[in-house]
Amino acid sequence: MNAEETGRLLAKCASYDRRKIGEADVIAWLQALGDLPYHDCETAVISHYTDSTEWIMPAHVRQCVRKIRDERIARAEIPAPPPEIANGDRDTYRAALHAATVAVADGRDPEAAMRAVTGTPRLEIEGS
Numbered sequence: 001m002n003a004e005e006t007g008r009l010l011a012k013c014a015s016y017d018r019r020k021i022g023e024a025d026v027i028a029w030l031q032a033l034g035d036l037p038y039h040d041c042e043t044a045v046i047s048h049y050t051d052s053t054e055w056i057m058p059a060h061v062r063q064c065v066r067k068i069r070d071e072r073i074a075r076a077e078i079p080a081p082p083p084e085i086a087n088g089d090r091d092t093y094r095a096a097l098h099a100a101t102v103a104v105a106d107g108r109d110p111e112a113a114m115r116a117v118t119g120t121p122r123l124e125i126e127g128s
Contacts, residue, residue, distance in 0.1 A: 005038040006030040012042060013056055016049040032058035037106060040065045069105035076104040079111055082120045092118055 001009070006029050010021045019025075033041055044064030048056050080086070081096035096114040103113035114120070 001034055001038045003030055009041050012045050036065050040068050073104050085118050
């Protein structure tokens with residue numbers, strides 16, 4: 001998430017709780033949440049205010065985003081790395097699995113993430 005998105009996230013919070021937002025707020029929230037995707041943070045704010053009247057803080061957002069990401073991983077089947085690296089370099093194999101897991105948590109394509117790490121081309125399936 002960047003500074004502009006952090007400002008939008010705080011504006012979303014303000015639409016629920018009427019908080020006043022200044023530049024210092026954007027900087028502080030960006031420091032606490034800048035490593036998270038905007039869409040997940042926005043979903044966390046909406047979820048929070050759907051279920052709670054408590055004033056939201058960055059820790060609430062982080063906790064909800066962690067839950068969102070954990071649920072994506074639990075629902076998904078993490079694909080195996082490409083066969084050409086299965087019996088090869090263990091570090092590359094682990095990196096491919098990690099990239100796939102992070103991609104699933106992010107809501108992205110795990111196979112594309114593994115290809116980016118391993119440098120393997122996309123397999124074309126006959127008839128597609």
